[in-house]
Amino acid sequence: MKRFIKSLYVTPWFYAAAGLLASFFVVSYFLPRLLPAAQTALIACAALVGVDLLILYSRRQGIFARREMMEKLSNGDFNEVRIHIENRYSFPVHLRIFDELPEQFQARDLSFRMLLGLGQSKVLQYTVRPVRRGEYFFGAVNIYAMSPLHLLQRRFRYSEDTMVPVYPSFIQMRKYELLAISHRLTEAGIKKIRRIGHNMEFEQIKEYMPGDDYRTVNWKATARRQRLMVNTYQDEKSQQVYSLIDMGRVMRMPFEEMSLLDYSINASLVISNIAMLKYDKAGIVTFGHKIGSLLPADRKSMQLHKIMELLYKQKTGYLETDYEKLYALIRRSITQRSLLLLFTNFESFSGLQRQLKYLRRIARDHLLVVIFFENTELRAFLDKKPSNTQEIYFKTIAEKFAYEKKLIVKELEKYGIHSIYTAPQNLSINTINKYLELKARGLI
Numbered sequence: 001m002k003r004f005i006k007s008l009y010v011t012p013w014f015y016a017a018a019g020l021l022a023s024f025f026v027v028s029y030f031l032p033r034l035l036p037a038a039q040t041a042l043i044a045c046a047a048l049v050g051v052d053l054l055i056l057y058s059r060r061q062g063i064f065a066r067r068e069m070m071e072k073l074s075n076g077d078f079n080e081v082r083i084h085i086e087n088r089y090s091f092p093v094h095l096r097i098f099d100e101l102p103e104q105f106q107a108r109d110l111s112f113r114m115l116l117g118l119g120q121s122k123v124l125q126y127t128v129r130p131v132r133r134g135e136y137f138f139g140a141v142n143i144y145a146m147s148p149l150h151l152l153q154r155r156f157r158y159s160e161d162t163m164v165p166v167y168p169s170f171i172q173m174r175k176y177e178l179l180a181i182s183h184r185l186t187e188a189g190i191k192k193i194r195r196i197g198h199n200m201e202f203e204q205i206k207e208y209m210p211g212d213d214y215r216t217v218n219w220k221a222t223a224r225r226q227r228l229m230v231n232t233y234q235d236e237k238s239q240q241v242y243s244l245i246d247m248g249r250v251m252r253m254p255f256e257e258m259s260l261l262d263y264s265i266n267a268s269l270v271i272s273n274i275a276m277l278k279y280d281k282a283g284i285v286t287f288g289h290k291i292g293s294l295l296p297a298d299r300k301s302m303q304l305h306k307i308m309e310l311l312y313k314q315k316t317g318y319l320e321t322d323y324e325k326l327y328a329l330i331r332r333s334i335t336q337r338s339l340l341l342l343f344t345n346f347e348s349f350s351g352l353q354r355q356l357k358y359l360r361r362i363a364r365d366h367l368l369v370v371i372f373f374e375n376t377e378l379r380a381f382l383d384k385k386p387s388n389t390q391e392i393y394f395k396t397i398a399e400k401f402a403y404e405k406k407l408i409v410k411e412l413e414k415y416g417i418h419s420i421y422t423a424p425q426n427l428s429i430n431t432i433n434k435y436l437e438l439k440a441r442g443l444i
Contacts, residue, residue, distance in 0.1 A: 048151060055091070055147045056154040062089040063116075063145050067099070067159040073136065074171040076258055076266055078127040083141055085124065087116035094146040096153075097124065100139025104132060130166040131257040133265070133312055138162040168311045169266040172428060173273050204232050239444045240283065240297040240338035241275040241435070243268035247288035247314060248321035250345045253373075255424040260373055263424045264343035265311045267371075270428045271341065271435060272307050278439070283338075284310055287326045289319035294333060323358040330362055339367045339444045341431065346372050349404045352411060360415050367444055369418040369434055376423050378402060 056062070068082045087093055097112040105128060112124055130136060140160040144153045205221050208228035221229035245268060251261040272282035276299045283297030284307055295310050321344070330340070340362065346352045362368050378398050386392045405421060412419045418438070422430040438444050 048149060052147055052149040052151040055149070056145065056152055058090075059088055061156075062087075062154070063093065063095070063143050063156045064088060065097075065141050065143055065156065065158045067138065067141050067162065069164065071164070072170075073128070073130050073164055073166045074169050075130055075133050075166050075262055076169050077171040078129050079171075080125060080127055083124040084121065085114075085116065085143065086121040087119060089145075089147075090118060091148060092117045094150070096144040098142040098144075099126075100142070101128065102136035102138055104130065104134075104136055131262070132259075133166050133168065133262065133314075136164050136166055138164065165312070167308055168262075168269045170269070170308065172266055173270050176270050176428065176432065177273055177277065205229050206232055238299075239280045240334070240336055241271070241280050241444075242283045242285055242297060242334065242338055242340050243272060244285045244287065244326065244340055244342040244344075245314070246321050246342070246344035247286050247292055247316050248344075249316065249318050250321070250347065250351075251343075252316045252318075253345065255373075255376060258424070259316065260345055260424060261314070261316045263373075263427050264371075265314060267428045267431050268341075268343065269308060269311060271431050273304060274432055274435065276304065280444075282307065285326070285329065286310075286314055287321065287329070288317040289322050291325055291329050294329065296333075297338065321355075323355040327358045327361055330366070334366070337366055339435070339438065340369065341435075342368060342370045344370065344372055346405075346408050347375075347401070349407050349411070352408050356411070356415070359412075359417060363415065363417045367418070367438065369420060369438075370412055371420040371422070371427070371431065372405075372408070373427075374405065374421060374423045375401070376425075379423075 064086045066084050068084065070079065073079045081099075083097065083099065085095065085097070093116050095112075095114050095116060097114070099110050101107050101110055110126070114122060114124075116122060138159070138161075140157040143156040143158070145156065146153045205218055206229065207225075208217070208230050212230050214230075216230045216232070218229045218231050243264075245261070245264050247261065251259060251264065253260050255263070268284065272284070275282045279299065281297035281299045282303060284293065284295040286292035292314065293310055295306055334340075342359075359368065359370065378401060381398050382395065382402060386395050409419050409421055418434070420430050420434055
């Protein structure tokens with residue numbers, strides 16, 4: 001009985017009819033001759049409500065619904081959610097659908113309306129964009145069904161309490177993976193790097209195609225085949241590529257609702273996958289005021305899964321990063337010369353100077369690339385024309401901060417340390433470009 005009461009709701013039409021009936025009885029108090037008509041109207045209204053009640057509860061499951069989505073969501077991307085709805089009543093029904101989203105989205109007004117005919121089914125689609133990793137709990141799909149009488153509505157609940165984890169952006173990873181496989185990375189902004197030289201590791205002899213290096217023509221094979229043939233060489237393989245991810249407080253800064261840490265984690269997953277497609281080994285190091293996790297570089301079939309699981313659990317801290325501990329770990333654990341992609345952020349030149357001695361020591365044994373972020377809000381402020389003295393003063397201070405970022409790039413170049421200074425939204429593209437450039441130059 002309690003469950004029955006919870007599933008029963010009245011519609012605005014019911015309230016309108018009740019109000020009209022009450023008015024009829026008030027009038028009949030002053031005009032007694034209208035009382036029989038009011039009583040007849042009350043009986044008719046009660047009969048209609050009873051009929052509507054019987055119609056709505058004539059089937060145990062008059063409406064069936066289920067929510068469908070991926071087993072895990074991709075952080076920072078638009079993920080599709082589908083709700084399949086089927087009408088099992090013997091008449092058309094008007095529906096209102098409310099889906100209870102996880103609290104992280106802070107949305108309580110997601111609703112849809114539709115009319116479902118006899119035996120008809122439809123699929124509702126919408127997208128959600130999570131901006132933090134972790135566990136997301138979806139509530140129930142609430143469906144309110146109304147018969148053609150529109151007096152009462154019955155609630156159905158499906159797909160209650162569904163937990164879906166949000167992982168680093170595997171959608172972005174697959175996008176770049178497919179582009180790399182089909183040699184279409186330029187469509188995503190990945191630059192085509194001209195090879196300065198090539199290894200002498202011979203791969204095969206193939207027929208000349210426009211764009212091939214004419215210096216690799218194999219004249220003996222050309223004479224035998226009577227067609228122009230060229231030698232092809234393969235890149236160095238099995239190089240180690242480590243993503244070093246700063247977990248300190250500087251990575252808590254948000255841009256477009258996502259933290260710098262989440263941008264870095266997404267880019268680390270993408271570059272690790274690209275490196276493995278290029279037959280290199282990928283590894284991960286996370287660090288903050290103490291060392292977090294170390295996943296040795298490898299390219300076995302389970303390596304990408306291990307990387308994704310490790311990155312899923314990472315959280316920023318509130319203390320300053322200890323680069324001395326990072327240097328000690330690299331010196332102890334990464335013995336082979338490797339490409340180290342350091343995802344961090346330096347907001348001031350003095351912040352770099354405090355850590356520069358450790359970066360220089362790391363760069364002696366490895367190819368180090370320091371990746372830090374452009375403050376896009378600061379850039380937008382600089383592009384805006386000042387309208388008063390106060391805005392001129394603020395713009396002068398902003399230009400000082402922007403100039404310090406350029407000084408950081410120059411200072412790193414001075415000691416032979418590569419750098420990427422990028423807006424957060426361009427991080428993955430710029431990181432891939434740098435990796436391909438270093439491979440083309442034969443530095444790794």
